[in-house]
Amino acid sequence: MPSTLSRRYILGRVSLYGGAILLALWTLAPLYLIALAAFSTRQATFQWPKPFLPTDFSIDTMQFFVNSRGVLDSVRNSIIVALLTIAGSLVLGAPGGYALARFRFRGKEGISLGLLISKMFPTAILSIPLAVTFLQLDLYDSLWGVALVHIAMALPFVIIVTAGIFVGVPRDLEEVAQTLGCNRLQAFLRVVLPLALPGLAAAAIFTFVISWNEVFAATILTLRNRTLPAQVLSGLNDSPLYYRYAGGFFMIVPALIFIFLIRRYLLNLWGNIVR
Amino acid sequence: MRVKSETILPYSLLVPTLIFVILLIVVPIGQAFLLAFQAPDSSFTFAHFQKMANDTSFGDALRFTFLLLIFIVPMQVVLAIIMALLIHTRFKGHTLFLYIYAIPLAISDLAAGIAWLSIFTERGYLNSILNQLGIFDKPFLFLSYQNLPAMFGTIVVAESWRATAIVMTILLAGLQVIPRDYFEAADVFGATTLKRTLFVVLPLLRPSLQNALIIRTIFAFQTFAVVFALAGRVIPVLAGESYNWYVANRNPNIAAAYAVLVLIFTVAATWFYLHFFQTSAAEAGYD
Amino acid sequence: MAGIRFQSIRKVFGKTVAADSVSLEIRDGEFMVLLGPSGCGKTTLLRCLAGLEHVDGGRVFIGDRDVTDRAPRDRRIAMVFQSYAVFPHLTVFDNIAFGLKMQGRPRDEIKRRVEESARLLELTDFLKRYPAQLSGGQRQRVAVARAIVMQAAVLLMDEPLSNLDALLRLQMRAELKRLHQEIKATTIYVTHDQVEALSLGDRIAVMQSGRIVQCDVPMNIYDYPANKFVGGFIGTPPMNFLPGVVHANGDGPTVVVGESHLAPAPAFAHALSAKNGEPILLGIRPENLTLAPNQQANTIRARVRVVEPLGSHKLLTMQVGTEISKVSVAPDQRVAPNEDVWLHFDPEKIRWMDAATGEAISATVE
Structure with a gap:
């Protein structure tokens, strides 16, 4: 009896780890392969059959991509837009999140529902009319214009995520600070903010990812001042394969880093997003 | 005085967001509908939708x-x-x-x-x-x-x-x-x-x-x-x-x-x- | 140092009335306990005093200052929260120093005063630690030290011991009493634990559904509860209640409980005579009931149901007619379950109450 039990246990463990590893391979394989493709020579793109080990490692393709016209500018643009998006959505959204977390007020349910609904809107329905408006306002082909749309897209998420973060800071701490001589703002700055900072940083990174990856609005709203995804997308059909591989890999790298940085917050950020 | 400021505070924290949402989400959606349903002379029209539906790619795109x-x-x-x-x-x-x-x-x-x-x-x-x-x-x-x-x-x-x-x-x-x-x-x-x-x-x-x-x-x-x-x-x-x-x-x-x-x-x-x-x-x- | 005055405080949350026109005066240096079951409004009253809630009506005075519309930081109060609310991102030193730093005190004064209150609460060895490295009891001490270092006129405590385990709670209770004797700040202490209230309070204000039902020194609260609720809330086990009917004749009133006639103490003769034929409630504490060897004056037949030896005394559960009463007797009292005994009621210790309202009937002083 004990031996059958332990055999069942071992069998269970084996299938557990086997399954887990299989799924990990499924997730990692494309990442490995695109890295392999991006770090081969340009000629190797047309080689067939391809090697599965980095036998001809080369930065030739990446060099070509980075030196292509508009790429470095687009990377810079992407970073600027993402930073503007972080700043804008946190400055606008965090106070709202705080209000939802701390106060009971008339209209709160309505606002929460509104946020929920505004996350539903397709990017297209925002970007197309805004492209038309921005043309009139001279915001077309400007990074500000793209950042505004990205803020609009990120804002509902940021409010909900920051509300969750502020709920996690006990109200008592703020109140005790008030009895110890702080006004509301001081209590927030000295007590709530330091405690919320890791969560807010994670929210900022999350916002960066939204902006860094966004392609539809960025392409529609720009012509020369492309962000990186817009740059890659607009030239997708008439650029060589190795250019695309390098571009794809380039876009993926920050994702890997950021997911690692905010791994502790994964479930809070993405998991509860729809609530 | 204080009572009043306490009731207003949550709203004033949300006002910037609300203005932004109205300007960059609500208004554009309204405009999207105008673009989709308005003829050049500002009258209501299904013409754009008709043209969309008659496009060869439309059926495929939908499918x-x-x-x-x-x-x-x-x-x-x-x-x-x-x-x-x-x-x-x-x-x-x-x-x-x-x-x-x-x-x-x-x-x-x-x-x-x-x-x-x-x-x-x-x-x-x-x-x-x-x-x-x-x-x-x-x-x-x-x-x-x-x-x-x-x-x-x-x-x-x-x-x-x-x-x-x-x-x-x-x-x-x-x-x-x-x-x-x-x-x-x-x-x-x-x-x-x-x-x-x-x-x-x-x-x-x-x-x-x-x-x-x-x-x-x-x-x-x-x-x-x-x-x-x-x-x-x-x-x-x-x-x-x-x-x-x-x-x-x-x-x-x-x-x-x-x-x-x-x-x-x-x-x-x-x-x-x-x-x-x-x-x-x-x-x-x-x- | 300052006294405190609540003047017709009203506070409503939605449809719940948390404070219903509460008035209360607390003397300078007094230790006042607000006691009541959860939801009775005691914490709300404390928070109104701290300025963390805004009253819907009435005024709050600290000393002779009307602080009703002042922010918490302008009230010269210090508060200890039930959750301790120790700042997790600050060391013990910085936690205690927080309020002094907000006041912009000089560095050496801060150091001196923090070390002094740390010594008072035996925290000297922990000043460099973070709250996460402390036990629950130590965190509680930090919260107290952080409040007393302010040398505020008024010290507010919201169930400060309720998150501690039983032994630690006993220890801290005595600590808090000693502390109050040393610093003599006017203290308001909220608790639902009647033992804490009796042990700590100079006076106790018992609250029920947003009202203060009785405010008096502990022994009066215990011996002379103002109504059935207070008698039933205070004491372990609480007061026993038995229904009876008043019979008034020429010799003065008696109260019929079951088959027995009890003669009330002379001080109540007048008040009870007026209630001839009416139902009445008899309240008596378990320790004021004794076992009598045979039928005597003021005895009632009862049957022992449960005997619980508790070391210092024996607790008996008795059936009196259809009612259950608890009786506390000496540990060497010989008594067995299902034994029929005579219970003697000490007339001087009986609290008579109106059967309908539960309000205590006051003695007439002649």
Whole structure:
């Protein structure tokens, strides 16, 4: 009896780890392969059959991509837009999140529902009319214009995520600070903010990812001042394969880093997003 | 005085956001409808929609968008449930696997499309491995209009790969809310792992599943960059058509008509899920 | 140092009235306990005093200052929260120093005063630690030290001991009493624990559904509860209640309980005579009931149901007619379950109450 039990246990463990590893391979394989493709020579793109080990490692393709016209500018643009998006959505959204977390007020349910609904809107329905408006306002082909749309897209998420973060800071701490001589703002700055900072940083990174990856609005709203995804997308059909591989890999790298940085917050950020 | 400032405070914290939302979400949506329904003389018209519907790509775009939805969403959900349940057993090293499974969260559909392009392209990695296994001696053209089902399949695979992570995190977050007692109670009654999953875990996961389905369906209607990367314009989709009408044809009216159509589908799908699942508060009692 | 005055305080949350026109005066240096079950409004009253809630009516005075519309920081109060609310991102030193730093005190004064209150609460060895490295009891001490270092006129404590385990709670209770004797700040202490209230309070204000039902020194609260609620809330086990009917004749009133006639103490003769024929409630504490060997004046037949030896005394559960009464007897009292005994009621210790309202009937002083 004990031996059958332990055999069942071992069998269970084996299938557990086997399954887990299989799924990990499924997730990692494309990442490995695109890295392999991006770090081969340009000629190797047309080689067939391809090697599965980095036998001809080369930065030739990446060099070509980075030196292509508009790429470095687009990377810079992407970073600027993402930073503007972080700043804008946190400055606008965090106070709202705080209000939802701390106060009971008339209209709160309505606002929460509104946020929920505004996350539903397709990017297209925002970007197309805004492209038309921005043309009139001279915001077309400007990074500000793209950042505004990205803020609009990120804002509902940021409010909900920051509300969750502020709920996690006990109200008592703020109140005790008030009895110890702080006004509301001081209590927030000295007590709530330091405690919320890791969560807010994670929210900022999350916002960066939204902006860094966004392609539809960025392409529609720009012509020369492309962000990186817009740059890659607009030239997708008439650029060589190795250019695309390098571009794809380039876009993926920050994702890997950021997911690692905010791994502790994964479930809070993405998991509860729809609530 | 103080009483008053206390009541006003939450509103004043929300005012900047509300103004921004009105200017950059509410007004544009109104404008989108105007673009889609307004004739040059400002009168109401269905002309843009008629032109959209008469376009040769429209039928295909509609069909492919829904086909993608039908294939991608179930695949993602099944994969994500398996991943989430695996992680939730908290086996040794599960945090590493969670990190790995979550990586695609931060990868754009464009980048995902390109990554899979390196696999599915004529001289790509899939053909290389098929060749080395001796299955084909010549590359198989996955990404050719002559093999439309294969091409469609590559999109399903790429998009499932990318977005499974989102579904998984939503489900995992939902799993963590379920008190462990439920699992233990099932153990006490001698439930096998399979039975426990089917009859205890999945019903309790229904609210999260609903959320995941809503968000995935919404995004599935917007799929476009991954399709562009793998299929160019051979497989049209609704969001892609909207993009093309604006960028290539410089026609914001028809682009807006497509956008409105996507919005209508989005709302309808959300309503469908909310109606279809109908999780009552009492049923989700732990929530 | 300052006294406190609540003047017709009203506070409503939605449809719940948390404070219903509460008036209360607390003397300078007094230790006042607000006691009541959860939801009775005691914490709300404290928070109104701290300025963390805004009253819907009435005024709050600290000393002779009307602080009703002042922010918490302008009230010269210090508060200890039930959750301790120790700042997790600050060391013990910085936690205690927080308020002094907000006041912009000079560095050496801060150091001196923090070290002094740390010594008072035996925290000197922990000043460099973070709250996460402390036990629950130590965190509680930090919260107290952080409040007393302010040398505020008024010290507010909201159930400060309720999150501690039983032994630690006993210890800290004595500590807090000693502390109050040393610093003599006017203290308002909220608790639902009647033992804490009796042990700590100079006076106790018992609250029920947003009102103060009795405010008096502990022994009066214990011996002379103002109504059935107070008698039933205070004491372990609480006061026993038995229904009876008043019979008034020429010799003065008697109260019929079951088959027995009890003669009330002379001070109540007048008040009870007026209630001839009416139902009445008899309240008596378990320790004021004794076992009598045979039928005597003021005895009632009762049957022993349960005997619980508790070391210092024996607790008996008795059936008196259809009612259950608890009786506390000496540990060496010989008594067995299902034994029929005579219970003697000490007339001087009986609290008579109106059967309908539960209000105590006051003695007439002649």
